[in-house]
Amino acid sequence: xxxxxxxxxxxxxxxxxxxxxxxxxxxxxxxxxxxxxxxxxxxxxxxxxxxxxxxxxxxxxxxxxxxxxxxxxxxxxxxxxxxxxxxxxxxxxxxxxxxxxxxxxxxxxxxxxxxxxxxxxxxxxxxxxxxxxxxxxxxxxxxxxxxxxxxxxxxxxxxxxxxxxxxxxxxxxxxxxxxxxxxxxxxxxxxxxxxxxxxxxxxxxxxxxxxxxxxxxxxxxxxxxxxxxxxxxxxxxxxxxxxxxxxxxxxxxxxxxxxxxxxxxxxxxxxxxxxxxxxxxxxxxxxxxxxxxxxxxxxxxxxxxxxxxxxxxxxxxxxxxxxxxxxxxxxxxxxxxxxxxxxxxxxxxxxxxxxxxxxxxxxxxxxxxxxxxxxxxxxxxxxxxxxxxxxxxxxxxxxxxxxxxxxxxxxxxxxxxxxxxxxxxxxxxxxxxxxxxxxxxxxxxxxxxxxxxxxxxxxxxxxxxxxxxxxxxxxxxxxxxxxxxxxxxxxxxxxxxxxxxxxxxxxxxxxxxxxxxxxxxxxxxxxxxxxxxxxxxxxxxxxxxxxxxxxxxxxxxxxxxxxxxxxxxxxxxxxxxxxxxxxxxxxxxxxxxxxxxxxxxxxxxxxxxxxxxxxxxxxxxxxxxxxxxxxxxxxxxxxxxxxxxxxxxxxxxxxxxxxxxxxxxxxxxxxxxxxxxxxxxxxxxxxxxxxxxxxxxxxxxxxxxxxxxxxxxxxxxxxxxxxxxxxxxxxxxxxxxxxxxxxxxxxxxxxxxxxxxxxxxxxxxxxxxxxxxxxxxxxxxxxxxxxxxxxxxxxxxxxxxxxxxxxxxxxxxxxxxxxxxxxxxxxxxxxxxxxxxxxxxxxxxxxxxxxxxxxxxxxxxxxxxxxxxxxxxxxxxxxxxxxxxxxxxxxxxxxxxxxxxxxxxxxxxxxxxxxxxxxxxxxxxxx
Numbered sequence: 001x002x003x004x005x006x007x008x009x010x011x012x013x014x015x016x017x018x019x020x021x022x023x024x025x026x027x028x029x030x031x032x033x034x035x036x037x038x039x040x041x042x043x044x045x046x047x048x049x050x051x052x053x054x055x056x057x058x059x060x061x062x063x064x065x066x067x068x069x070x071x072x073x074x075x076x077x078x079x080x081x082x083x084x085x086x087x088x089x090x091x092x093x094x095x096x097x098x099x100x101x102x103x104x105x106x107x108x109x110x111x112x113x114x115x116x117x118x119x120x121x122x123x124x125x126x127x128x129x130x131x132x133x134x135x136x137x138x139x140x141x142x143x144x145x146x147x148x149x150x151x152x153x154x155x156x157x158x159x160x161x162x163x164x165x166x167x168x169x170x171x172x173x174x175x176x177x178x179x180x181x182x183x184x185x186x187x188x189x190x191x192x193x194x195x196x197x198x199x200x201x202x203x204x205x206x207x208x209x210x211x212x213x214x215x216x217x218x219x220x221x222x223x224x225x226x227x228x229x230x231x232x233x234x235x236x237x238x239x240x241x242x243x244x245x246x247x248x249x250x251x252x253x254x255x256x257x258x259x260x261x262x263x264x265x266x267x268x269x270x271x272x273x274x275x276x277x278x279x280x281x282x283x284x285x286x287x288x289x290x291x292x293x294x295x296x297x298x299x300x301x302x303x304x305x306x307x308x309x310x311x312x313x314x315x316x317x318x319x320x321x322x323x324x325x326x327x328x329x330x331x332x333x334x335x336x337x338x339x340x341x342x343x344x345x346x347x348x349x350x351x352x353x354x355x356x357x358x359x360x361x362x363x364x365x366x367x368x369x370x371x372x373x374x375x376x377x378x379x380x381x382x383x384x385x386x387x388x389x390x391x392x393x394x395x396x397x398x399x400x401x402x403x404x405x406x407x408x409x410x411x412x413x414x415x416x417x418x419x420x421x422x423x424x425x426x427x428x429x430x431x432x433x434x435x436x437x438x439x440x441x442x443x444x445x446x447x448x449x450x451x452x453x454x455x456x457x458x459x460x461x462x463x464x465x466x467x468x469x470x471x472x473x474x475x476x477x478x479x480x481x482x483x484x485x486x487x488x489x490x491x492x493x494x495x496x497x498x499x500x501x502x503x504x505x506x507x508x509x510x511x512x513x514x515x516x517x518x519x520x521x522x523x524x525x526x527x528x529x530x531x532x533x534x535x536x537x538x539x540x541x542x543x544x545x546x547x548x549x550x551x552x553x554x555x556x557x558x559x560x561x562x563x564x565x566x567x568x569x570x571x572x573x574x575x576x577x578x579x580x581x582x583x584x585x586x587x588x589x590x591x592x593x594x595x596x597x598x599x600x601x602x603x604x605x606x607x608x609x610x611x612x613x614x615x616x617x618x619x620x621x622x623x624x625x626x627x628x629x630x631x632x633x634x635x636x637x638x639x640x641x642x643x644x645x646x647x648x649x650x651x652x653x654x655x656x657x658x659x660x661x662x663x664x665x666x667x668x669x670x671x672x673x674x675x676x677x678x679x680x681x682x683x684x685x686x687x688x689x690x691x692x693x694x695x696x697x698x699x700x701x702x703x704x705x706x707x708x709x710x711x712x713x714x715x716x717x718x719x720x721x722x723x724x725x726x727x728x729x730x731x732x733x734x735x736x737x738x739x740x741x742x743x744x745x746x747x748x749x750x751x752x753x754x755x756x757x758x759x760x761x762x763x764x765x766x767x768x769x770x771x772x773x774x775x776x777x778x779x780x781x782x783x784x785x786x787x788x789x790x791x792x793x794x795x796x797x798x799x800x801x802x803x804x805x806x807x808x809x810x811x812x813x814x815x816x817x818x819x820x821x822x823x824x825x826x827x828x829x830x831x832x833x834x835x836x837x838x839x840x841x842x843x844x845x846x847x848x849x850x851x852x853x854x855x856x857x858x859x860x861x862x863x864x865x866x867x868x869x870x871x872x873x874x875x876x877x878x879x880x881x882x883x884x885x886x887x888x889x890x891x892x893x894x895x896x897x898x899x900x901x902x903x904x905x906x907x908x909x910x911x912x913x914x915x916x917x918x919x920x921x922x923x924x925x926x927x
Contacts, residue, residue: 037438038428043074043147043454044391044439045120047108048446051421057323058272058305059263061187061223061246062172064125064135066105068449072120074147085145088152093126096159103129109450110175110249117454120145121155121184123174139163139171142186142228147454155184155228161236165190172223177250177258179279180460184228185240185250185258189221193239193569197725225250225260227279240281242571242594244523248272253309256463259287261305266591268609272303274317274336278463281596285618288315288336288356295319295342295357296367302329306379311388316360318377320367327422327447328376328395330365332357344612346620360390362434369419373397373408378424379450384457390429391439393448395422405444424448473664474598477724478565480664481601484624484653485560486515486576488605490613493625495560500627503559503654505640505675506683510558515584516689517577517671518562520551521912522570522728523592524920537784538917538925540733541793542844545913547920549718550729552667553577558677559626559638560605561653565664567726568597575911581671581691581904582847582854583911628652641677669693669717669729671904691904693717716905731909733789733916734775734924740902741773741788747897758892764805766886769863770798770838785916792853793840793914798869800885811836811885815876834876838864838888844914847907856894857903863889 048069056065070085086106094101105127112121125140141162142155155176156162163171172189179185225241241247245263252258262275273289289295289304296302300321307317315336320329339356340346359365363374378393397408398420405420425442429435440448470480487495487502495502497509504510524547536543551572554564566572571592575583595601604624607615614620629636629647636647638654647657654677658665670693675686693716716736719727731737741755759773767773773788780790790796798811812833819828841864843849856862872878898906912918917925 037441040073040391040428040439040453041075042117043072043120044426045070045072045111045113045122045145045452045454046393046426046440046448047071047111047450048443049449050446051327055323055325055327058248058261058303058320059246059322060220061174061248062140062189062220064107064127064131066107066127066131068106068108070108070111070122070124072145072147074150074454083150085152089124089126089143092152092154097128099128105129105131111450111452112177113452113454114178115180115457115459117456118147119178120147120452120454121176121178123176123186137166139166140174142173142176142184155230156236165195168195170195170221172221173226174223175249176228177252179227179252180256180462182230183279185252185279186226186228187223187246187248187250187260188226188237189223190226190237191222191224191239192226192237194242194571197570222246223248225258225277238281239569240279240596241277241284242569242592244571244592247275249306251308252460253315254313254458254460256461257283258463259307259309259315261303261307263303264290264591271301272305272322274304274307274315274334278465280463280465282465282469282599283618284594284596286340286614286616288334288340290341290616291344291612292342292357296321296330297370298368300367302367308380308382310382310390311384316380316382318380319357324367325369326372326376326395326419327449328378328393328424329367331360331377331380331392333360340614340617340620341612344614346617347614347622350613360431361429371397371399371408371413371417371419376422378422378447381452383453383455385455387430387432389431391451391453392427392429392436393424393451394427394429394436395424395442395447398423421445422447426451468600469598470600470664471598473565474568476565477568477597479568479595479597479599479601481562481564481566481595482603482655483560483562484602484604485626486518486556486562486605487560488625490606490608490611490615491604491622491625499559499625503557503638505558505678505686511686513558513560514578515556515560515576516579516673517581518554518556518564519575519577519583519671519908519911520554520566520572520667521548521574522551522572523548524918534917534920534925535784537781538915538920538922540785540789540844540914540916542913545844545915547915547918548912549918550669550731550908550912552669552726552728553671554667555665555673557654557658559628559654561626561655563655563659563664565666566595567667568595568599570594577671577911579673579689580907582907584848624653626653629657638677640679640682642679645677667726669727691900693901693905694899729908730918731905731912731915732918732922733909733914734786736905737909738775738786738788740898740906742775743902745897753897755897761799761808763807764801766799766801766808768886768892769841770796770886770888771841771864789916791840792842793844795837795839798836798838798885798888800880800882802880802884804884806884809880812879813872813876814879815873817875833879836869840864842910842914844910847910850910852889854903856892857896857898859893859895861889862892862894863887 048071050067072083090101090104093104108122108124110123122143123140124143125138127138128134144155145152165171170190174187176184176186222243222245224243224247227238227240229236245265248261250258250260257276257278259274259276261272263272271293274287276287277284293301296319302319303322304317304319307315310316315334318329319332335356338345342356344350345352365374365376366372375394375396380390380392383389398405399408399411400418400420401411423442424447425438426440426448427436428439473480485499487493487499493499501509502513554562556562571594573592578584604622628651629638630650636650645657645661671691673689678685716729716731717727718730744752744754747753755773759767759771761767761772772791775786778785778787778790799808800811802809812835815832815834816829817832818826819830821827841853852861852863
């Protein structure tokens with residue numbers, strides 16, 4: 001390839017070499033004013049911004065920061081002059097809105113060019129003044145600029161299409177990038193599939209997946225990957241990724257796969273790492289950096305942004321703090337083929353030597369606010385030429401000497417020094433000799449935020465559809481989840497007796513295996529508060545647990561393996577359940593998963609969140625600890641199992657064997673088990689288990705399609721407006737749990753009883769266990785919850801009678817305590833009233849954390865959680881006779897009083913978070 005540069009005036013090569021610390025700095029990172037800029041013989045475009053008072057945050061892609069200028073230098077254009085595109089954009093929008101162009105404020109970002117180098121893509125948001133009044137009526141739109149014709153235009157010509165759903169937080173389109181054809185991948189809040197799902201499920205209106213914003217009270221829609229196809233007039237926009245936070249900066253590699261920055265924000269985890277996905281939406285996978293947030297300067301949490309493929313195929317990115325005060329970070333090259341994290345190799349070479357990341361320039365670049373002798377980088381763009389050069393936005397190291405910004409190499413380092421404002425200009429960097437030349441000089445008070453070039457590049461390949469695709473499931477808008485064993489933890493068998501023993505029918509280990517089912521749940525989406533703002537009390541005792549619906553249950557095979565069809569294009573997570581249908585002690589899977597139609601998601605097993613062993617990367621799956629099928633002489637399979645369920649290869653799991661003889665297991669609304677594995681000629685079949693709801697609970701015909709408000713005593717099962725979609729389970733406390741306490745039932749003496757018949761406070765009567773299960777308004781929150789709900793969960797004051805047959809009062813003690821003066825001297829005594837408290841029976845952490853409640857129904861310990869009453873201190877006296885206070889435990893054996901279906905309902909409600917409501921559109925909570 002011919003040279004891309006024509007030197008203008010006196011050029012100076014500026015060495016990019018690291019500086020030493022202290023007063024001996026010998027850096028050659030001199031001011032750009034010391035050299036004339038070179039002229040690039042191909043089009044370049046850059047965004048120039050005023051230095052902000054508050055640094056922008058890459059976690060807020062829809063933020064509006066006016067003042068950006070988009071400038072194009074096109075040597076082949078008219079006189080080769082700089083072209084300022086803002087005026088062209090203003091003219092188009094002013095005509096469209098019938099406003100004065102001078103009233104328009106513009107923000108521009110996310111520059112990209114086409115593979116033939118002729119088209120510039122970018123995102124822009126144009127807001128008429130005053131901004132505060134008009135911001136919510138504008139959106140980020142995709143724009144394009146033709147370098148030859150010098151014309152700018154919308155990517156989506158139709159204003160209806162590009163602004164569709166604006167009122168619901170939708171249509172914010174950013175970060176465009178060409179695929180190998182004319183289609184464009186971009187990040188957007190549109191969430192076309194997600195919103196379609198909401199309508200199909202009978203929601204009251206379109207609304208987007210939402211995450212809470214960057215500051216208290218702030219909110220923002222999730223921005224995820226979509227594809228725009230200009231040739232598809234019927235469905236021009238398709239959603240290909242699903243995230244509760246944001247999917248940012250998509251870029252297409254030469255392989256055709258899309259690499260992007262995924263922000264994962266879950267309890268205990270908040271970071272941006274690199275993921276990949278095919279344009280089909282299949283094969284979403286972690287790529288790099290999930291556990292590398294500490295790979296920057298000490299004390300900083302770095303995020304991975306602006307990933308791009310270099311000319312030699314390596315991957316590069318900028319690592320920086322999300323809201324970097326210096327506006328930049330370090331430009332690193334990543335060996336993602338051999339590493340999944342900076343210090344963790346791909347499986348099986350986890351402990352391979354070296355590190356994945358290295359500074360591309362070799363400079364000493366910091367990611368904090370201390371002196372970074374190698375300067376910092378705000379953006380970069382590979383030129384894809386023979387010398388593999390790059391355009392970079394780079395700021396040299398400068399500190400303030402008085403009021404004068406001064407290069408670091410002439411100022412000895414000292415404690416408390418103040419960094420000078422950054423001075424990002426555009427530089428041409430040559431990695432072959434570590435030299436750079438200025439292209440656009442830095443300007444005080446401004447910075448070059450982005451830079452691209454209209455260079456011709458090879459078109460990417462068509463992304464390979466790696467792995468299996470199940471076309472039958474794709475037709476039904478389903479995918480397949482395959483797990484080698486739920487007893488596998490990062491390649492280790494953690495089952496109590498060993499996977500092979502649990503998989504042997506007739507044995508005690510087979511009968512006592514700890515996991516029988518998986519429960520799949522989906523989140524209920526959030527939205528703008530002015531569209532829908534469910535009050536906190538609707539979530540119940542733990543507002544950190546979002547509203548959830550149950551998609552269904554799957555059988556776990558005896559060896560812990562799973563193969564189940566799951567709904568495609570649906571966020572989901574899951575829990576493992578024991579034979580009672582209770583969530584096991586395994587923590588909730590907090591990361592929401594999804595799959596494309598026909599996709600097969602295959603994982604070895606579970607992952608310890610504290611472990612750095614690779615998990616979630618498709619080409620670095622830890623070897624399974626499940627030994628699988630073996631040679632039994634007559635056939636391949638498992639000992640003492642039905643010989644018709646034979647394997648085709650050694651090592652196959654039970655789920656894989658079942659799948660080759662049967663259609664995929666489907667999610668069911670009722671957990672149940674039928675033994676298909678035992679060879680009944682050798683051992684007795686295991687007893688079947690059925691936790692189905694009674695027909696009068698779950699008769700789907702009792703509800704019109706799409707009904708959201710379930711009348712008391714009616715079905716928990718919701719149908720969709722789209723009958724091809726499966727039903728799901730929603731549980732509201734007042735509708736489904738309170739009726740349990742009020743339902744007539746027969747006790748061991750053939751008496752008709754109700755829970756509230758005993759557990760009801762009345763004059764002169766304290767209920768057993770000090771538990772009132774009536775549905776009267778709570779004494780703690782009378783306008784929000786029933787008393788029974790608070791009694792079950794909240795810490796309460798113990799009750800007593802103020803005398804035989806007397807009134808119910810709070811149990812208290814009067815204690816004599818010293819009164820101290822300011823110097824700590826005792827100057828007298830006073831009486832102090834102390835309440836005796838008791839805990840709740842249930843925990844929103846799940847059924848397995850509510851043992852004293854379940855103890856009432858399995859001959860265990862029955863009663864409130866803190867049953868031990870504190871001893872009476874010597875300085876205190878009882879205000880009531882303790883014998884007039886009802887005991888809180890061991891009150892009654894409730895075994896058999898609740899049905900299996902009722903116990904199942906209670907356990908699944910607790911396991912999903914014990915929310916008071918699980919429907920944000922319920923008219924009882926919608927203002």
